[in-house]
Amino acid sequence: MIIRFLCRRLVVALLVLVAIVFLGYAYAHTVQWDYADRYPRLYAQLQAAERPESLAEALTAYLSDLRQGSLGTLRNGQAVAAILRDATGASLGLLAIAFSLSFPIGLGLGMLATSARRLRPARWLSVFSTVGLAMPSFYVGSLLILASVAYVMWISRNQRPLFPMAGFGWDKHVILPTLALAVRPTVQLAHVTATLLSGELHKPYVVAARSLGYSWRTIKQSTAFRNVIVPVILTTARSLRTLIADLVLVEWLFFWPGVGYFLASALIPARRTNMFSSPYFLHPELVAALLGEIALLFLVVDLLASTAARILDPRLRITVTGESVDV
Secondary structure (H helix, E strand, O other), rough: OOHHHHHHHHHHHHHHHHHHHHHHHHHHHHHHHHHHHHHHHHHHHHHHOOOOOOOOHHHHHHHHHHHOOOOOOOOOOOOOHHHHHHHHHHHHHHHHHHHHHHHHHHHHHHOOOOOOOOOOOHHHHHHHHHHHHHOOHHHHHHHHHHHHHHHHHOOOOOOOOOOOOOOOOOOHHHHHHHHHHHHHHHHHHHHHHHHHHHOOOOOOOHHHHHHHOOHHHHHHHHHHHHHHHHHHHHHHHHHHHHHHHHHHHHHHHHHOHHHHHHHHHHHHOOOOOOOOOOOOOHHHHHHHHHHHHHHHHHHHHHHHHHHHHHHOHHHHHEOOEEEEEEE
8 A cells, every 4th residue: 555655665764864864974973083183283173172083972972962953063163953954945946946947848858859750759859868968967067167258258258247157046146057957857857758658659559549530649648648657757756866966066066055065065175275174074963964964855756756656557556355555
């Protein structure tokens, strides 16, 4: 049953989330003391913050803080919870904008590239898919920044670029990060949708519906698409996971203060010379919270997609002695 499936997946998700949080904490704690052994400046900061060197003592203190509802405090006195709250809002907003752009465009391109006259999607989509899937979001973002620099130098003659290349704001600042994030998921969804529909339009039931007078458009948009809705949903979830995974590099590239940016700042500071003056660098509570946030987004997307697939497609369930059982 769906309820049994949900309970099982929730238990697994909770265990995975707890494991990721504590592994992230253990990694950051261990590595920061490895650095402290080689750099007296960092060692002095950790001693001033009265941070225990033993991992067991540190985890005990961390669990005590969690029971009291505290996610910890940075070395500069800033609360981790405040950083996580603001970063989550920035990342979720960027994800929502990128997804609202990639989903309808990807679905529309996939439908457009499908024709009953062809056994495969249109050739232009194959070229578009090959190019788009070969370019990760970080590379697309770098190309957008390069194009903006070229525009400033050679076209506008040292005037301001069309869109800001860094910074936060729900205006023009969001355009370049959104484009960098949306390209690959759009191509992915378009390619899968077109491939599935092309195969579906040559099945016998489509020929029968056509003989009854139904138009190709009606068959494609209703009957055929309904039969491929489950893999399309799973592809959409995979596209969302791609968006989440690309947040780290894209936010770091455009200085977008989201979860990905702070995680990159905690693991890879912008300049090696200022890593020890950064309050984020290898801070265990911050790393654990950020990794937990990203893992939670992955798990929620996977759970929603899997549940929707089982609800919409009865073939994913079998019936044993009158009871519906998930497979």
